[in-house]
Amino acid sequence: MDKLSFIGVILGFAALIGGNFLEGGSWTSLVNGSAALIVIGGTLGAAILQTPWSSLHRALSVLFWVFLPPKYAYDQGIEKIVQWAQLARKDGLLGLEPIADKELDSFSKKGLLLLVDGTDSDALKRVLENDLYRKEQHDLQAVHFYESMGGYAPTVGIIGAVIGLIHVMQNLADPSQVGPGIAIAFVATIYGVALSNLLLIPIANKLKQHIAQQSKFRELVIDGLVSISEGENPKLIKIKLNGYIT
Template identity: 70%
Template sequence: MDVLSFIGVIIGFAALLGGNFLEGGSWSSLVNGPAAIIVFGGTLGAAILQTPVSGLKRALSLFKWIVKPPHQKFKQGIKHVVSWAIAARRDGLLGLENISEKEKDRFSRKGLQLLVDGSEPDVIRHVMETDLIVAEQRDNDAVQFYESMGGYAPTIGIIGAVMGLIHVMRHLADPSQLGPGIAVAFVATIYGVALANLFLLPIANKLRACIKQQSQYRELIIEGIIAIADGENPKSIEMKLSGYLH
């Protein structure tokens, strides 16, 4: 579980609410149902409008990475590759067949199967890099759902503020209602800007970091598989892949 995600959200919103309190404002002044409906509903609707169904499903499935990101164990990955190289040197490439059947990682399993089938190194690289690029692009397209929400939220917040001011203008004859009315109108702007900068955009950036780390791990697997196909020494493979630990 990624504790930093919880800490970041708590610090961000605590700073916002705490600063408002220290300035003499009440927390209740930041609570406004119509503003929340305008900002949250409008932002979500705009993002859904621009996102295809497959991208939306993938975006929702990636959301759990904020709390439980897919940590890539690079040291363990190198150990696996070295063990495959030792098995290939001892039993030949066909000796990897049983290992490939037991491998849980789909990407690694595909590479091992290509080795067992006797594919040329260039073919293996092309197939695996294509898989990596397609998967990375699919995930980055899904992350764009959260980025787009982060872009729309402040604008929708301004729309909410303008709508609130229009409502305030109806009470110009009663000056006592102007101050509170204007304050409530600008709550929508606060919602939009806070939602974008304290939640949506950080989520998108964190997901992109997870995707980048996953791609680097898969690059490690590709280089290891190619080295095995070229018949390199297991010790040499380990030294080559150790660069990914930095």
């Protein structure tokens, strides 16, 4: 669990509500259903319109990474690769076939199967790097969904503000309608800017960091498998891969 994500969300919105309270306002002054509908609905609609289904599905599936990020145990990964190297040196590359069948990580499993099939090191590296690049780009396109929402939210908030002001102008003769109209105008702007800067853009940046960690771990796997393919000493492989630990 990423406690910093929880702290960040709570601190950001607590500062917003607390600042409003210190200015003499109440938390109820920031609650407006019409403004929320305009900003949230309009932002979602615009972002969904520009996003392919595959990217939208991936964006929803990785959202939990913000609070429950995937863990990459570099120490364990290195030890596992060293064991593969020792087995390959003892029994040959075909000795890795039972390991490949049991491997749970799809990326590592693909690399092991390529090794077992006798793929040369250059082709092995090329195939796995291409696979890494495609997976990384697919994930980054998914993250762009949240970035685009962060870009649209303030603009939609301004649209909500204009709608509120239109209602105010239409009801100047009725003082009871002026207050609600002004409330929608200003609260919609707050919703748009706050949603963008306190939630959506930080979510996108946090997901990018996890994608970078995922790619780094897969680069480690590629280097390890290529080293095994070239018949390097397991001890040398371990020393080389330890450079990924920071």
